[in-house]
Amino acid sequence: MAVDDTVLEAVRTRIGTESAHELGTITALMIRRYARAIGESNPLYYDTEFARGCGHPDIIAPPNLVTAVSAWDEGPAEDGLRSDGVPTAALQDLPTEGVRVMGGGEDIEFHAPIPAGTTLTERSAMVGAELTHGSKGPVIVVRYRHEFVAADGRVLLTSTRKVLLR
Template sequence: MAVDEALLETIRSGIGSRITHSLGLITGLMIRRYARAVGETNPLYYDAGYARDRGYADVVAPPNLVTAVSCWDEGAAEEDLRADGVPKAVQLVGLPTTGVRVMGGGEDMEFHSPITAGTTLVERSTMIDAELRPGRNGHFIVVSYRHEFVDDSGKTLLTSTRKVILR
């Protein structure tokens, strides 16, 4: 599939499209495993008593935990993964699933409130922009998404703007 004005217009037709899905319950074990995997040593991420003594309901999730996870179920079988290791079923709103290479292009995060163990999260993702840019090896498209992570009461805990590059 050619990365050109025609593909850009197809993608732009999805601007404003939103998907919402539950990430489920964020557990203490999930937080501790992620913190350990990224080399965090802050006791807020491991010790519930320490976190409670500092005014939190339970252990606190490292800042980028919820944005770093691309799939919140048990994971796909190897034959159901793309060459880059992302599940084939993972679909970004408005993007083609075949014929282009999809890469991360950066992310800005705004933290509104800490996410603690025991929080049930929902992610709302909206395509907000798409543009065609020239590159050394041809054109590429940059698509921007806004992700809002809210608790079960609807309170926004984290907002991110993520860019995805199509080549």
């Protein structure tokens, strides 16, 4: 099925719908493992005393750690994935049968460092959808806003992700 104005209007019915879920506590072990995985050597991500000397309560997460995690649980079983690998639950209520789903980029705004021991909630909302035309035909660009919020209510990071439906 090709995307068109009918699919776009169905997608747009979800604009403004918000959700929130607890991500849990960002641990020092998570931070160190992620920093190693991306080849990071900054002592802020490994050395508690160094981080404290820089004014942080503990080591801090590399800036994109929380946005790089695609699932904060064990993830779905194979029968919970589409043929393109996208979890079916991620696209709930969207008319994506026969539509290819792809990542379209992300803008990230960093508000404050995330030290080990921070408990986070992710608040998400679809904020827009538009039909454009690419070299291979029509594409719907869907934008989602994600806020990563500390237990005290401070927004530590905001990301805007684009998802392409073709």
